[in-house]
Amino acid sequence: MALLRIRNLSVDFATASGKFRAVDSMDVTVDRGDILAIVGESGSGKSVSMLAMMGLLPWTATITADEMSFDGIDLRSVTAAQRRKIIGRDMAMIFQEPMSSLNPCFTVGFQIRESLRKHMNMSRRERHQRAIELFEQVGIPEPEKRLGVFPHQMSGGMNQRVMIAMAIACRPRLLIADEPTTALDVTIQAQILELLTGLQRDTGMALILITHDMGVVAETAQRVSVQYAGQKVEEQPVRPLFSTPHHPYTAALLAALPERATSKILPSIPGVVPGQFDRPKGCLFSPRCSKADDRCREIEPENQPEELGRAKCHYPLGVNEPEMAQ
Amino acid sequence: MIKYFLSKLLTFVPTFFGVTLISFAFIRVLPGDPIIVMAGERGLSDERYAELSAEYGFDRPILVQYWDYLTGVLQGDLGESFVTKKPVWDEFFALFPATLELALCAMVFAVVLGLPAGVIAAVNRGKLFDRTLMSTALVGYSMPIFWWALLLIIVFSGNLGWTPVSGRISLLYYFDTLTGFMLIDSLLSGQDGAFMSAVNHLVLPSIVLGTIPLAVIARQTRSAMLEVLSEDYIRTARAKGLAPVEVNGLHALRNALIPVITVIGLSVGTLMGGAILTETIFSWPGIGKWMLDSIFRRDYPVVQGGLLLIAVFVMIVNLTVDVLYGFINPKIRKR
Numbered sequence A: 001m002a003l004l005r006i007r008n009l010s011v012d013f014a015t016a017s018g019k020f021r022a023v024d025s026m027d028v029t030v031d032r033g034d035i036l037a038i039v040g041e042s043g044s045g046k047s048v049s050m051l052a053m054m055g056l057l058p059w060t061a062t063i064t065a066d067e068m069s070f071d072g073i074d075l076r077s078v079t080a081a082q083r084r085k086i087i088g089r090d091m092a093m094i095f096q097e098p099m100s101s102l103n104p105c106f107t108v109g110f111q112i113r114e115s116l117r118k119h120m121n122m123s124r125r126e127r128h129q130r131a132i133e134l135f136e137q138v139g140i141p142e143p144e145k146r147l148g149v150f151p152h153q154m155s156g157g158m159n160q161r162v163m164i165a166m167a168i169a170c171r172p173r174l175l176i177a178d179e180p181t182t183a184l185d186v187t188i189q190a191q192i193l194e195l196l197t198g199l200q201r202d203t204g205m206a207l208i209l210i211t212h213d214m215g216v217v218a219e220t221a222q223r224v225s226v227q228y229a230g231q232k233v234e235e236q237p238v239r240p241l242f243s244t245p246h247h248p249y250t251a252a253l254l255a256a257l258p259e260r261a262t263s264k265i266l267p268s269i270p271g272v273v274p275g276q277f278d279r280p281k282g283c284l285f286s287p288r289c290s291k292a293d294d295r296c297r298e299i300e301p302e303n304q305p306e307e308l309g310r311a312k313c314h315y316p317l318g319v320n321e322p323e324m325a326q
Numbered sequence B: 001m002i003k004y005f006l007s008k009l010l011t012f013v014p015t016f017f018g019v020t021l022i023s024f025a026f027i028r029v030l031p032g033d034p035i036i037v038m039a040g041e042r043g044l045s046d047e048r049y050a051e052l053s054a055e056y057g058f059d060r061p062i063l064v065q066y067w068d069y070l071t072g073v074l075q076g077d078l079g080e081s082f083v084t085k086k087p088v089w090d091e092f093f094a095l096f097p098a099t100l101e102l103a104l105c106a107m108v109f110a111v112v113l114g115l116p117a118g119v120i121a122a123v124n125r126g127k128l129f130d131r132t133l134m135s136t137a138l139v140g141y142s143m144p145i146f147w148w149a150l151l152l153i154i155v156f157s158g159n160l161g162w163t164p165v166s167g168r169i170s171l172l173y174y175f176d177t178l179t180g181f182m183l184i185d186s187l188l189s190g191q192d193g194a195f196m197s198a199v200n201h202l203v204l205p206s207i208v209l210g211t212i213p214l215a216v217i218a219r220q221t222r223s224a225m226l227e228v229l230s231e232d233y234i235r236t237a238r239a240k241g242l243a244p245v246e247v248n249g250l251h252a253l254r255n256a257l258i259p260v261i262t263v264i265g266l267s268v269g270t271l272m273g274g275a276i277l278t279e280t281i282f283s284w285p286g287i288g289k290w291m292l293d294s295i296f297r298r299d300y301p302v303v304q305g306g307l308l309l310i311a312v313f314v315m316i317v318n319l320t321v322d323v324l325y326g327f328i329n330p331k332i333r334k335r
């Protein structure tokens, strides 16, 4: 049985100017010990889908799904109190901005011990011991001293380590890392990713890594789900995805990788992800797709079969010649 | 932290001199001559007037008078009341505890109700409680104290007969002043019912005086909470699986308190102003009533000295708030 299974998840926001669909019939499946990367540009609904699962969206959001289960528990029907027993313990999340994600008024030690106090049956001493152990695990030097420090007294990288320590404090089975390195500088980014994959290996937890950086995906993930304007447009294991992408959007993301660039100028995908007001008819990627024709602009494509990465495209790439002929 | 404290303390100095100047000037720009007022209806001869003028030093240039006053103040001498001939200093400290007790109770009333109300309103933003509270707060904020006091007196003292209309304690009780705080003194006296009587006398004036601060604190808490609730660290707190009480009451409120503390400090100044009116309405024997009487009598030393001492008190409160602010905001504390 899969650890996490989401089928046909949609999230609508009630906004002043009407309903806005931020996530559109999305499927996610994660097995124990899996590393799934979710990639997509800014605004493609990566965070919203994960927040929906954690129950952290504001009340303006309406969540619908055919299935949303974690470890056999139906997340759609749990009460708020039951959900609070799961999130932070079995299912934890770390966020994009380490600096603003920690409470400025409490020491980092307090914030870590708080998770332990909430979910684990531990004495004061044990909590303190465990906090030190966690700091060592995430590579924070002088843990004993650092526990008494406030977030603003540490660097962004250190704060993200604290966030990670906090998230893994109760040994979760699923860790969701929402662009954990975007706010950090490049050298620190590599360290944090290494830390995350290392922890994943050591603890055997499943990891969902949200990112818009294909480079990060190549180094860490086992499977990749590509998200565009709230929809999943393709999903494949890492290697085949990099060698034969089936959706033009995936191909465009890959072409934008520095090491794949053929000219001096880095290619980028023209245009932006459609928002609330400029959602096109037919395929959502059609206005930016070099291969789009009238059919793409009129009719919304179905998902292709498993062998084609379930690409949501009328004209998937990397299809064998005979199939093309049909 | 020490440096922060000292820099705040330094701002004290110009304010202090400013207040001596303003309090000195304030009473003198009011029309009316203290000697004539003292003489009353009978009036007095020109010679006697000149004599008294010289005695009080009014015949000298105004700047010299100010200089005398200032040097006196710096030596801790605030002069004597024209009317009672007692030192201003002594009169002030005899009456100040009554005002302080009233102000403290008003503040406790405002904070104990205002903070939770603001928090609940922010958490239930846009719902019925929030809208009711905010419109009530607006009414409370713009309510004329005088009218509000009369309304409460009519209902609670008049119609219901629950509370007394004036004074600090029933005439049935008599005991020595030890601390000057009636709640404490009445307890220490050990007399049956004395404490309850003191409480009864305090309720209405405290509510009247605390209403505006209550409205201000509730509104400020709400807006500070709203700001804080959209912060990333609140999402983190919720992601830990913390209950709403812990998220709102600990993680959010702790941050929202930083601006609210400032507002509480500032409303002490408003409270001192409101005390004058409230004390007059309820015949509360505090410095508010004392100051008002002195203004009518053109009792220069009392008005000057009283204003100065009140200002110093407000400054001390603000300094305390600044220190508290430093403690509650780690970004300042660790500097």
Ligand SMILES: Nc1ncnc2c1ncn2[C@@H]1O[C@H](COP(=O)(O)OP(=O)(O)OP(=O)(O)O)[C@@H](O)[C@H]1O
Binding pocket: A013, A015, A020, A022, A040, A041, A042, A043, A044, A045, A046, A047, A048, A049, A058, A060, A179, A212, A275
């Ligand atoms: N509370 C909200 N109310 C209304 N719209 C929202 C809300 N939160 C997110 N959205 C919208 O949902 C869409 C998807 O947002 P989301 O944060 O999931 O994007 P993302 O893929 O995580 O992007 P990024 O890489 O910038 O984090 C965006 O268009 C965003 O404006």
Ligand SMILES: [Mg+2]
Binding pocket: A046, A047, A048, A096, A178, A179
């Ligand atoms: Mg995001």
